[in-house]
Amino acid sequence: xxxxxxxxxxxLVIGMSTLLAVLPGMLxxxxxxxxxxxxxxxxxxAVIFLIAYIRHKPHLRQPWRHVLNNRQAxxxxxxxxxxxxxGLLDSIHYRQPLQGEKAHNGExxxxxxxxxxxxxxxxxxxxxxxxxxxxxxxxxxxSMETMIASDGSQYRAYPRLKYGAAHLQDPASQRGRDILxxxxxxxxxxxxxxxVSVLLLLAYLARSQALSFKQAWRQCWRxxxxxxxxxxxxxxxxxxxxxxxxxxxxxxxxxxxxxxxGQDVLYLALKSIRTGLVIxxxxxxxxxxxxxxxxxxxxxxxxxxDDLIQYIYTTLxxxxxxxxxxxxxxxxxxxxxxxxxxxxxxxxxADLKLLALCVVLGITSWTGLCRLLRxxxxxxxxxxxxxxxxxxxxxxxxIIVRHLLPNVxxxxxxxxxxxxxxxxxxxxxxxYIGIGVDPSTISWGxxxxxxxxxxxxxxxxxxxxxAAFVFMFTLVLAANLFSxxxxxxxxxxxxxxxxT
Amino acid sequence: xxxxxxRRLLYAIPILIGVxxxxxxxxxxxxxxxxxxxxxxxxxxxxxxxxxxxxxxxGYDKPLMYNANISGLGAFTDTIFFEKSVSLFAFNxxxxxxGRDIGFDISQRMWPSLAIAVPVFIVGILVNITFAxxxxxxxxxxxxxxxxxxxxxxxxxxxxxxxxxxxxxIGKLLHLVPISGYDTxxxxxxxxxxxxxxxxxGGIGAGSRWYRTIFLEEINRDYVRTARAKGLSELAxxxxxxxxxxxxxxxxxxxxxxxxxxxxxxxxESFFGIPGLGSYxxxxxxxxxxxxxxxMVFLGSVLYIFGLILTDISxxxxxxxxxxx
Numbered sequence: 001x002x003x004x005x006x007x008x009x010x011x012l013v014i015g016m017s018t019l020l021a022v023l024p025g026m027l028x029x030x031x032x033x034x035x036x037x038x039x040x041x042x043x044x045x046a047v048i049f050l051i052a053y054i055r056h057k058p059h060l061r062q063p064w065r066h067v068l069n070n071r072q073a074x075x076x077x078x079x080x081x082x083x084x085x086x087g088l089l090d091s092i093h094y095r096q097p098l099q100g101e102k103a104h105n106g107e108x109x110x111x112x113x114x115x116x117x118x119x120x121x122x123x124x125x126x127x128x129x130x131x132x133x134x135x136x137x138x139x140x141x142x143s144m145e146t147m148i149a150s151d152g153s154q155y156r157a158y159p160r161l162k163y164g165a166a167h168l169q170d171p172a173s174q175r176g177r178d179i180l181x182x183x184x185x186x187x188x189x190x191x192x193x194x195x196v197s198v199l200l201l202l203a204y205l206a207r208s209q210a211l212s213f214k215q216a217w218r219q220c221w222r223x224x225x226x227x228x229x230x231x232x233x234x235x236x237x238x239x240x241x242x243x244x245x246x247x248x249x250x251x252x253x254x255x256x257x258x259x260x261x262g263q264d265v266l267y268l269a270l271k272s273i274r275t276g277l278v279i280x281x282x283x284x285x286x287x288x289x290x291x292x293x294x295x296x297x298x299x300x301x302x303x304x305x306d307d308l309i310q311y312i313y314t315t316l317x318x319x320x321x322x323x324x325x326x327x328x329x330x331x332x333x334x335x336x337x338x339x340x341x342x343x344x345x346x347x348x349x350a351d352l353k354l355l356a357l358c359v360v361l362g363i364t365s366w367t368g369l370c371r372l373l374r375x376x377x378x379x380x381x382x383x384x385x386x387x388x389x390x391x392x393x394x395x396x397x398x399i400i401v402r403h404l405l406p407n408v409x410x411x412x413x414x415x416x417x418x419x420x421x422x423x424x425x426x427x428x429x430x431x432y433i434g435i436g437v438d439p440s441t442i443s444w445g446x447x448x449x450x451x452x453x454x455x456x457x458x459x460x461x462x463x464x465x466x467a468a469f470v471f472m473f474t475l476v477l478a479a480n481l482f483s484x485x486x487x488x489x490x491x492x493x494x495x496x497x498x499x500t
Numbered sequence: 501x502x503x504x505x506x507r508r509l510l511y512a513i514p515i516l517i518g519v520x521x522x523x524x525x526x527x528x529x530x531x532x533x534x535x536x537x538x539x540x541x542x543x544x545x546x547x548x549x550x551x552x553x554x555x556x557x558x559g560y561d562k563p564l565m566y567n568a569n570i571s572g573l574g575a576f577t578d579t580i581f582f583e584k585s586v587s588l589f590a591f592n593x594x595x596x597x598x599g600r601d602i603g604f605d606i607s608q609r610m611w612p613s614l615a616i617a618v619p620v621f622i623v624g625i626l627v628n629i630t631f632a633x634x635x636x637x638x639x640x641x642x643x644x645x646x647x648x649x650x651x652x653x654x655x656x657x658x659x660x661x662x663x664x665x666x667x668x669x670i671g672k673l674l675h676l677v678p679i680s681g682y683d684t685x686x687x688x689x690x691x692x693x694x695x696x697x698x699x700x701x702g703g704i705g706a707g708s709r710w711y712r713t714i715f716l717e718e719i720n721r722d723y724v725r726t727a728r729a730k731g732l733s734e735l736a737x738x739x740x741x742x743x744x745x746x747x748x749x750x751x752x753x754x755x756x757x758x759x760x761x762x763x764x765x766x767x768x769e770s771f772f773g774i775p776g777l778g779s780y781x782x783x784x785x786x787x788x789x790x791x792x793x794x795x796m797v798f799l800g801s802v803l804y805i806f807g808l809i810l811t812d813i814s815x816x817x818x819x820x821x822x823x824x825x
Binding site for chain 2: 311312314315316318319320322323324326327328330331333334335337338421425428429432433434435448452455456465469472473476477480481484
């Protein structure tokens, strides 16, 4: 391993940012970077460097090896990666050029609507909007309409959908067979993609470890040490087949039905992933510097610094968090309504509101981490190596950065991973109370909120509720399983998970 | 002990002042009363007169911190800060936007909240401890492993799903209990039973897992080995020794929330239409009734601090070694 661990991630980051900078020009679109996008890019860069750093340090590699060998955790990690991939695709925003129109100085004009790379990928879902509700795989609308027969008389019936199952002549009899056929076709395609990727992986393994292809095959599928790898491959297979089937079907049907204004529920559920991830990650990222700095300062300096910091976090944590969030979000709402000039567009405002929500959630959740770090620092500062550093005349700042910080980082990591799932769940609850993300932002909370009243209808409109819950549940479950493994690997004796 | 309690109460004062300053700055400094008025009246029909009238109705027309028009003590008391924030210390909550007295409403709505929160709390703890004991008894077997997986699955389900699913299944499909509503006296039971059950089920995952780690930590101690060595059955060890010694961490988590039970459960009450403090808070947030939100923030922190003191006192009850002086 080379000494300069930062070299290859740096190249990767430079490569990725040039790609992001050059690609929009080639495709003729105008890139748009929202505020949350900036933080997400920053986070991605930080994670890339962190991974390189961890690979470089044996004592950090060790616990991660535990996680990598944990089968439950690896299944969870694959699912998390799928979510993250969707979320990242949804964080590259652009504006399309307007066809044929030019401003008088010859510049290109761009549409006001901001799309993301995910939108471009799912354009068939986004554009095929029905009139109102329709059930999953339906070919008729949910509600009856008055229609005119060929002889001029009026009658009431369920109209055919504009796009769902529109390719079928007689959907009532053909639909079952068509769905089965397309499912098998999609599954076949998924398996082919999976097989190709496994072959590529094996070829890479064979090359990097100087094995023959057959040996690599045997090592991958037989060896005891590769059991975690195998489970990853199985999960990947399931994921690829599933998504390929859904992808195939989504061109002909509304797989999860449509919502009140006729939007495809699958599209909404996929778009919600970004909102959930942003809340789960940016919140901790925003609060992290404060929590770390204040926690270590309180523990290391003691005296009045400690008193002051303790006072601040006791005060903040004594307010029930939901009320503190409500109070802060309400006053942000007032501020935003009174200062509309600060925002370029509605999209911009919704985005900043999402960021503000992250900040508010961060303010209410940093106290726990701060308290833990203070306690740990109190313990560490009496340790011999810190005493020795002090005796050698090492400055306080250096002691904090070089000796204390690295030794509390495992606590920080565990807390970040543990907090994630709770934050994703909190988003839905906050949206229900009315202090969550902007109503125009697509999120699971808003989906549930919009759909919950429709349960009273006859027949029941259950699909958007179920879709939102299933997508949210999968993410949270994967995050919970993964965080358990991380906690066990890094600190088996530290049980910091609060009851809440 | 008395001296300790008095000292703790005194410690609470600066924290409450901090909470008070925090809410005051959130509601009055970040946004002036004029901003709030404009928001409330809607952007279109805002006239300066309407704003003045709105402020007058709610007593927001005074200076924020210092009233220069009045000399003497009145310069400090005849201000928004004194009337809206300092008066909270006397539990004088003022009146809501619809003119009702907040203090009276709280005293009325407290009881339905307690009717849900107390059973959820007590039965919930019993269920969680029982389940956790079961897992601890079968530790490191498949029952334990799958029990923990079940806990993680239960924790990963949104609280909204429990409520909506429960309402749908029990109320709408099976017609066992009414979906929502409330009644006084004993007839309230049929309205309360579903939210209580849902509240308990919703808490099993996280709760049982937490208690299980507590028990497992105790189970590896020396005194447990001694108890086993002298021939006690595993059940006797669990109930007579482990449970008793696990009381301190259990109390740490449980007693703190007892006073906060008054605040009720936001989600349960609002979904089931129970007129408690939880739904009161949610309605206030939705109607942007800042006076109620302020009052609830203050009340919430008072109850939390009270809970912390109660926790310390409860330690002395379960562990005679702990003395508070």
